[in-house]
Amino acid sequence: MNRLVTNGEYLEFIQDGGYGDFRHWLDEGFALVHTQHLEAPLYWVKQQDEWCRFTMHGLEKINPNDPVCHLNFYEANAYANWAGKRLLTEFEWEAASQVHPPTGGNFVERGRLEPSAAEPAVKGVQQLYGDVWEWTYSAYHPYPRFEKAPGAIGEYNGKFMLNQMVLRGGSCATSESHIRTTYRNFFHPEKRWQYNGIRLAQ
Numbered sequence: 001m002n003r004l005v006t007n008g009e010y011l012e013f014i015q016d017g018g019y020g021d022f023r024h025w026l027d028e029g030f031a032l033v034h035t036q037h038l039e040a041p042l043y044w045v046k047q048q049d050e051w052c053r054f055t056m057h058g059l060e061k062i063n064p065n066d067p068v069c070h071l072n073f074y075e076a077n078a079y080a081n082w083a084g085k086r087l088l089t090e091f092e093w094e095a096a097s098q099v100h101p102p103t104g105g106n107f108v109e110r111g112r113l114e115p116s117a118a119e120p121a122v123k124g125v126q127q128l129y130g131d132v133w134e135w136t137y138s139a140y141h142p143y144p145r146f147e148k149a150p151g152a153i154g155e156y157n158g159k160f161m162l163n164q165m166v167l168r169g170g171s172c173a174t175s176e177s178h179i180r181t182t183y184r185n186f187f188h189p190e191k192r193w194q195y196n197g198i199r200l201a202q
Helices: 007-015 027-035 073-082 090-097 151-158
Strands: 044-047 050-055 058-061 133-139 165-168 185-187
Touching (some): 073 133, 090 133
16 A cells, blocks of 8 residues: 555444454454453544544544554554455565655654645655554564674663564654664554554555
């Protein structure tokens, strides 16, 4: 997919009973849906039959064209299954990013502090950098021949390489100077608090 999945598209998943249909979910994810009573992305609330979300600017109506965010890995993967597609691996994401340097994205320097809609007239890959961190279907493991560096850097990288999934691309809360095509972010699959979203692959 040449852009991120939108709020409007994710809302179709919700309205189609996606959170209640076990066929879309990994077992751990569906158990989380039941134990935490999940029915929508984090910070979404329904008021008078209309979905709103808490943003950095207060409670606002859902913009159907903005990228959906504050999803955990299980929600992202369930949506992909429902849509008949899948999440990219981190290696596919990185290969796609090689022709798109990390410039001009919706980073924290823009001051918006919320994901922005894709440009409908633009062809080719959009929104690889900024807006939302993109869940991949890749575990956060060391690359071949990885050696733990001495000191704090090695401790930081080495001790977290277990039970986490890789995210790529940065978000609207990421500094542009911090991101690069090879940057690997990582979260436990149940975490939703970050600006995490979805890009689909065939």
